[in-house]
Every structure is written in structure tokens, then in C-alpha cells.
Amino acid sequence: MLPAGLHWIERWLPGFTQRAQDLGAVLSGTATSITAFDGRLQAATHDDRHVLLMASRPFLEARIRERVTALPNVRVVRARAAGLVVREDEVRGVRHADGVVEADFVVDAMGRSSRLAEWLGDAGLEKPRLERLRNPINYATALFERPTPAADLDVAAAIAVYAQGLGATGLSVASLNAIEDDQWLVLVMGYGQERPGRTLAEFRAACSELPGVFAQAASGAPTRDIATYHQGESRRRDFTGLRHFPARLVGVGDSVASFNPAYGQGMSSAALQASCLSAYLTSGPDLSVPAEGFFDLQQVVVDAAWSVSTGGDTERLEAAAGIEPPEEVRRQRQVLRQLLEAGLVDPFVARALNDISYMLRHPAAMADPALLERAAAATSATPH
Ligand SMILES: Cc1cc2nc3c(=O)[nH]c(=O)nc-3n(C[C@H](O)[C@H](O)[C@H](O)COP(=O)(O)OP(=O)(O)OC[C@H]3O[C@@H](n4cnc5c(N)ncnc54)[C@H](O)[C@@H]3O)c2cc1C
Structure with a gap:
């Protein structure tokens, strides 16, 4: 998790970082993190704010869920949401297979596969505009045993980025993170036809051409099969300036914008959007009109993340197509x-x-x- 996301999580759930570390997550500062472009290391820096919290996604989600569900005013309803309850252009609840959850305010956090736009269309309301950037990426992720305790690591986090065609054995981005249960989480990623490391031998071969710490990490015993992932496009939905949009409804996180995961922005973007929601709701807004004040704040966050992640991707795509x-x-x-x-x-x-x-x-x-x-x-x- 990038520093911006961690800042907000720690603010809402004080002590979160320490508890995660106590359970094995690793916090890496500038002294133990390296960044390399085309095989050359970025200058060493010192900044107390530049810390990465490193753990697997199930680990992080479980830690956050245990804190949130312990809040006295939080109730969990286990169900697949199937539609909105809309009365006089206000969203007043969510439908699911077994009934309805009545609500004063509804937040779509259904991730990349959210069907909110279809539900709005079904209710005769305006759908947010969808913007897509086709950028096929192929990911392979491996976990290895890490013999050294987190406190003794010279390098706990590394990222290596390559311009088109310069990466080892067809890869464009590689990263390595020390995570819970004394493991290394190592990923390699390629664009388009680049399909790095499906087998352990291929994965290790790719790591051997990266900064030394990658080969060292990948020489350990694997703790899980290599997982591969393909994503065809980055996408975002624009909720600003809609003429026939209901009140009491917003979206956050991947349901609104989902980026190329290589940039590691997803959770931080979601946390920043949640901070916009907090600012909007605590400002005492008129809930009977669409949440435009929130959508305007949210757009600043989404635009920033989008320009960072799609900027580099567009350049690669244009270069490949000779544009x-x-x-x-x-x-x-x-x-x-x-x-x-x-x-x-x-x-x-x-x-x-x-x-x-x-x-x-x-x-x-x-x-x-x-x-x-x-x-x-x-x-x-x-x-x-
Ligand atoms: C391979 C990969 C690597 C990544 N690495 C990083 C990283 O290093 N750092 C980072 O910050 N981000 C990373 N991301 C992005 C990050 O995972 C997402 O940005 C983040 O999970 C978005 O959170 P979310 O809550 O918006 O959506 P999600 O995490 O997708 O959660 C949505 C939830 O809604 C549920 N849901 C969907 N539909 C319904 C329904 N109808 N009813 C009820 N529930 C429903 C889903 O089951 C899911 O649990 C990565 C993503 C991928 C794919």
C-alpha cells in the first residue's frame, strides 16, 4: 500500500500499521526500498513519509475488515446486491435476493465488475460516462520463503521499470515486496504479447536478469503456485455534470476507476476517494439533491491517478502502433x-x-x- 493510502487508513483506524506489523506485515522506508529504471538505480533519498506497507491482499483486507466490523454502528448483511430502490429520483435502498436494505445514502463499492451503470439505466436514469484505455497487461506473481527477518533486510521493497523492449525476457515492470509469514512476493509484468514467467523456471530466468535482489528472493522455496492475471483495459466512469442522476448515491474505488495494477494506486485511490466522501458528508450537504460536491472532489483524485497510470501506458501503446x-x-x-x-x-x-x-x-x-x-x-x- 502506497503512503497516501496508508495515511488515511491509519487516520481512520489508529494503530493499524503497528498491528499489521505485529502480525508480520513489513513497513519499508527509503533506506530499504530501491527503484530502478532500465536497470539503473534511482538516487537514494530520505523521506519519513515514503513508507510502503507490504502484505498480501487477503491479509490487509482481513485486518481492515476486523476493525470496521468491530465498530458499534456497523452491521453486515451477507447478500449479492441486485439493484437499487429508487423513489422520486432518490436512492432509498439496495435490493438483494432475500429482500431490501433501506438506506439514507448508498455507496457503490462493488469494484471493477460493478453493475451500477446498468442498474441506473434500468431505472430510466442517466449512466455515468465510461472511458476506457485498452492496455493489455499480463501479470505473474510468485511467493517465496524469505529466510531473513524483516528487521534485518537490506532491501525489503524493489521496483524495476523498463522502457519498451529493454526489459529482460519480455517484461516491462517487476516488483518485489517482503510480506507476512516471512515471504517474498515477487511479480513480473509484460504488455501485449509479453507474457513473462508462467513456470517456476521461466519466472526465475526473468528474475536473474533483474537487480540482484530479485534472483536472490526467487531462489527460495515457492510457498504457492505462480498466479497469472490478465487485464485488458483501464477504465473510469465520470459522474460529474449528469443531468438526470439520483440523489443519495455515490461510487468509490474500482467501481469508479480501475487502473493498471502495476502502479499500485488502486487502494490509495480508493482511500483518497473515501476521504473526499468523508469531507462531503461532514460538510452537512443537502442529501435530497445529487452529490455533485462529492463527485467534483473525487474527480481530482481520479484524474491524478489516471494521468499517472495511463500516461506511460499510452506512450507504450502509441509507440507499438507507430502513432x-x-x-x-x-x-x-x-x-x-x-x-x-x-x-x-x-x-x-x-x-x-x-x-x-x-x-x-x-x-x-x-x-x-x-x-x-x-x-x-x-x-x-x-x-x-
Ligand atoms: C493483480 C493486481 C494487483 C494489484 N496490486 C495493487 C497494489 O499493489 N496496491 C494497490 O493499492 N492496489 C493494487 N491493486 C488494485 C486493488 O486491488 C484495487 O484497486 C482495490 O481492491 C479496489 O478496492 P474496491 O473495494 O474498490 O474493489 P474490490 O476490492 O474489487 O472489492 C469489491 C467487492 O465488492 C464485491 N461485490 C461485487 N459485486 C457485488 C454485489 N453485486 N453484491 C455484493 N458484493 C459485491 C466483490 O465481491 C468484492 O468483494 C491490484 C489489483 C490487481 C488485479
């Missing part, structure tokens, strides 16, 4: 490449880039003149 981008986009990409290059030697630039990829700062911060000057100075001093 020339417009001049403005070409210049933006040139600036980003210069920032990444400068981040290899200049800790100030590296920290600013990590602020953005960890969702602590808006990507618009990349246009900060002080940062650009620094990057220009760092790259002009770097021999090519």
Missing part, C-alpha cells in the same frame, strides 16, 4: 524522461517523483519550475 503524438504531448513526455533521468542522480528530483507516484502530490507538480530547473542542471551535468 506520432501531438507536439504538446511529445514535449510533456520529453520533460518526464528528463525528470526520470535526473532522478537517477539527484535525490531532490527523485523525492519529487516519488511524491507523485506515491500519490502524496498531484502530477501537476511535475511542472514546478524549481523542479524542472533542478532536473535540467542534473542532466546537463550527467555524462550520456
Whole structure:
């Protein structure tokens, strides 16, 4: 989990990080995390805010669920939601196979497969606009035994990113995280026809061409079969400016926007959207009208995450299809490449880039003149 998400989870569930660590999750700061672009390490930085909480998804979900369900005003209804109860353009409940849950306010958190748009259409209401970016990705994830205790690790987290065609054995992104039960979680990812590491031998071969810590981690005994995952597109739904949308209804998380998982933004984006919902609800809004105040806040978060994750993906797709981008986009990409290059030697630039990829700062911060000057100075001093 990226720092932005962890910040909000810790704020709502104080002591969450410590409890997760007590149960085996690993917190990695700048001293034990490495980032590499095309095989070259990013400059070492120091920032107390740049911490990653690392654990498997079932582990994290279970820890959050136990805290939330312990709240006195939380009641769990186990059922598959099947539709909305809409009365006079207000959502007043959710239908399921065995009945109805009446509600003053409904939040769709049904993830990427949410059918909210269809339900709205069925009720004769306006559907949010759907934006899709086709970017087929192939993931392989393996878990290995990790003999070293978390406290003694030199490296607990690593990410290696490669430009098209430069990655080992057809991979574009690889990451490694020390997680609970003394395990390494290692993933390799490729775009389009790149299908890295389905078998253990292929997986280890890919790791052997990455920074040394990958091969070291992958040499341990596997604790589970390699899992593969394919995703065809990033998508998001735009709820702003709808003319015939009901009151007392919002969506959050993957149901609204689901990105390429390689950027690790999903949970943090969901947590930031939840913080927007908290700000909206505590502002004492008029619930009898559509929650436009919330949708406007949410769009800032979703736009930021979308621009980070789809920016790089679009560039790869266009390069593969031989498409020339417009001049403005070409210049933006040139600036980003210069920032990444400068981040290899200049800790100030590296920290600013990590602020953005960890969702602590808006990507618009990349246009900060002080940062650009620094990057220009760092790259002009770097021999090519
Ligand atoms: C391979 C992979 C790796 C990832 N890695 C990371 C990472 O490192 N860091 C990160 O931050 N994010 C990561 N993500 C993204 C992250 O998993 C999602 O962004 C996050 O889970 C979204 O949370 P959510 O609650 O919105 O949706 P979900 O986690 O999808 O939860 C939706 C829930 O709603 C339930 N549901 C659906 N329909 C109904 C219904 N009709 N009735 C009742 N319940 C229903 C589903 O069963 C599910 O439990 C990754 C995703 C993938 C696929």
C-alpha cells in the first residue's frame, strides 16, 4: 500500500500499521526500498513519509475488515446486491435476493465488475460516462520463503521499470515486496504479447536478469503456485455534470476507476476517494439533491491517478502502433524522461517523483519550475 493510502487508513483506524506489523506485515522506508529504471538505480533519498506497507491482499483486507466490523454502528448483511430502490429520483435502498436494505445514502463499492451503470439505466436514469484505455497487461506473481527477518533486510521493497523492449525476457515492470509469514512476493509484468514467467523456471530466468535482489528472493522455496492475471483495459466512469442522476448515491474505488495494477494506486485511490466522501458528508450537504460536491472532489483524485497510470501506458501503446503524438504531448513526455533521468542522480528530483507516484502530490507538480530547473542542471551535468 502506497503512503497516501496508508495515511488515511491509519487516520481512520489508529494503530493499524503497528498491528499489521505485529502480525508480520513489513513497513519499508527509503533506506530499504530501491527503484530502478532500465536497470539503473534511482538516487537514494530520505523521506519519513515514503513508507510502503507490504502484505498480501487477503491479509490487509482481513485486518481492515476486523476493525470496521468491530465498530458499534456497523452491521453486515451477507447478500449479492441486485439493484437499487429508487423513489422520486432518490436512492432509498439496495435490493438483494432475500429482500431490501433501506438506506439514507448508498455507496457503490462493488469494484471493477460493478453493475451500477446498468442498474441506473434500468431505472430510466442517466449512466455515468465510461472511458476506457485498452492496455493489455499480463501479470505473474510468485511467493517465496524469505529466510531473513524483516528487521534485518537490506532491501525489503524493489521496483524495476523498463522502457519498451529493454526489459529482460519480455517484461516491462517487476516488483518485489517482503510480506507476512516471512515471504517474498515477487511479480513480473509484460504488455501485449509479453507474457513473462508462467513456470517456476521461466519466472526465475526473468528474475536473474533483474537487480540482484530479485534472483536472490526467487531462489527460495515457492510457498504457492505462480498466479497469472490478465487485464485488458483501464477504465473510469465520470459522474460529474449528469443531468438526470439520483440523489443519495455515490461510487468509490474500482467501481469508479480501475487502473493498471502495476502502479499500485488502486487502494490509495480508493482511500483518497473515501476521504473526499468523508469531507462531503461532514460538510452537512443537502442529501435530497445529487452529490455533485462529492463527485467534483473525487474527480481530482481520479484524474491524478489516471494521468499517472495511463500516461506511460499510452506512450507504450502509441509507440507499438507507430502513432506520432501531438507536439504538446511529445514535449510533456520529453520533460518526464528528463525528470526520470535526473532522478537517477539527484535525490531532490527523485523525492519529487516519488511524491507523485506515491500519490502524496498531484502530477501537476511535475511542472514546478524549481523542479524542472533542478532536473535540467542534473542532466546537463550527467555524462550520456
Ligand atoms: C493483480 C493486481 C494487483 C494489484 N496490486 C495493487 C497494489 O499493489 N496496491 C494497490 O493499492 N492496489 C493494487 N491493486 C488494485 C486493488 O486491488 C484495487 O484497486 C482495490 O481492491 C479496489 O478496492 P474496491 O473495494 O474498490 O474493489 P474490490 O476490492 O474489487 O472489492 C469489491 C467487492 O465488492 C464485491 N461485490 C461485487 N459485486 C457485488 C454485489 N453485486 N453484491 C455484493 N458484493 C459485491 C466483490 O465481491 C468484492 O468483494 C491490484 C489489483 C490487481 C488485479
